Amino acid sequence: MTDLWQDAMDHAVSAARGAGQVVREALLEDRMVMVKSSSVDLVTQTDQKVEQLIIQSVKEKFPTHRFIGEESVAAGEPCVLSDEPTWIIDPIDGTTNFVHRFPFVAVSIGFSVNKQVEFGVVYSCLEDKMFTARRGRGSFCNGDPLQVSDQKAIKQSIIATEFGSDRDPEVVDKIFSSLRNILCIPVHGIRSAGTAAINMCLVASGCVEAYYEIGMHVWDLAAASLIVSEAGGVLMDVEGGPFDLMSRRVIAANNRTIAERISGEIQAYAPARDDAAAPGADP
Numbered sequence: 001m002t003d004l005w006q007d008a009m010d011h012a013v014s015a016a017r018g019a020g021q022v023v024r025e026a027l028l029e030d031r032m033v034m035v036k037s038s039s040v041d042l043v044t045q046t047d048q049k050v051e052q053l054i055i056q057s058v059k060e061k062f063p064t065h066r067f068i069g070e071e072s073v074a075a076g077e078p079c080v081l082s083d084e085p086t087w088i089i090d091p092i093d094g095t096t097n098f099v100h101r102f103p104f105v106a107v108s109i110g111f112s113v114n115k116q117v118e119f120g121v122v123y124s125c126l127e128d129k130m131f132t133a134r135r136g137r138g139s140f141c142n143g144d145p146l147q148v149s150d151q152k153a154i155k156q157s158i159i160a161t162e163f164g165s166d167r168d169p170e171v172v173d174k175i176f177s178s179l180r181n182i183l184c185i186p187v188h189g190i191r192s193a194g195t196a197a198i199n200m201c202l203v204a205s206g207c208v209e210a211y212y213e214i215g216m217h218v219w220d221l222a223a224a225s226l227i228v229s230e231a232g233g234v235l236m237d238v239e240g241g242p243f244d245l246m247s248r249r250v251i252a253a254n255n256r257t258i259a260e261r262i263s264g265e266i267q268a269y270a271p272a273r274d275d276a277a278a279p280g281a282d283p
């Protein structure tokens with residue numbers, strides 16, 4: 001049977017590796033920092049340049065494919081996940097880390113058809129770790145198979161989360177309330193890589209038992225969601241229902257028991273969905 005998407009996945013790996021080289025070179029220069037939704041939601045010309053390089057390279061090979069790119073959406077492109085083959089791109093996940101030279105910076109490229117992720121590529125470009133997954137064919141890091149942690153007890157676990165870029169005191173109170181509840185289970189520790197994609201690859205690698213967050217976007221999650229599930233992990237909404245790529249809410253865990261326990265401790269809220277502005281979106 002013809003393997004429809006292997007050529008596209010091979011291109012994604014090559015594009016992510018090339019983008020990582022651009023990121024590493026940019027780290028040697030001064031970076032002009034701009035802001036988006038708030039004074040702590042950063043973007044640089046490197047984010048924009050890398051996204052355009054990836055999108056242009058894909059358009060040359062797959063001219064009918066669609067795109068959801070973080071910086072294209074920021075510039076006004078619609079954020080619509082259709083049934084069409086769609087490349088879901090975060091050119092730099094961890095821009096704040098990139099600006100501060102904190103060494104966790106990822107290029108994330110997900111690919112969906114019929115709203116289902118067919119492959120995911122996350123390149124941690126300062127670690128030179130290429131995380132990949134193809135639906136139904138497992139997850140890998142630099143070609144080595146990945147498997148989530150076999151830890152069953154949350155009290156023997158490390159949990160990853162992030163603080164996001166929303167500084168609204170009411171939102172911050174919810175974030176810290178959830179954090180306190182989970183820390184006081186107690187768990188062994190809480191960790192933040194500063195990038196959702198790498199946090200989720202740490203779940204897939206068995207380095208942390210779970211990651212949860214409210215507020216990130218589809219481009220942070222798409223590729224890594226498949227890397228987690230193909231490593232034997234589970235994905236869930238923060239209130240325990242099914243994971244929804246466009247909801248800006250996720251629990252990614254090594255097993256359902258730990259995911260459900262985390263869900264029970266989170267003070268949930270619902271940010272505006274990524275597809276909220278899409279034509280025909282539910283109000």
Ligand SMILES: O=P(O)(O)OC[C@@]1(O)O[C@H](CO)[C@@H](O)[C@@H]1O
Pocket residue numbers: 042070090092093094095096162163164165194195196197213215216217220
């Ligand atoms: O804007 P970026 O760098 O692409 O992504 C922002 C981000 O790093 O910030 C959040 C942590 O607060 C993560 O969920 C997300 O991955």
Ligand SMILES: [Mg+2]
Pocket residue numbers: 090092093094196219220
């Ligand atoms: Mg991101």
Ligand SMILES: [Mg+2]
Pocket residue numbers: 047070090091092093094095
């Ligand atoms: Mg980004």
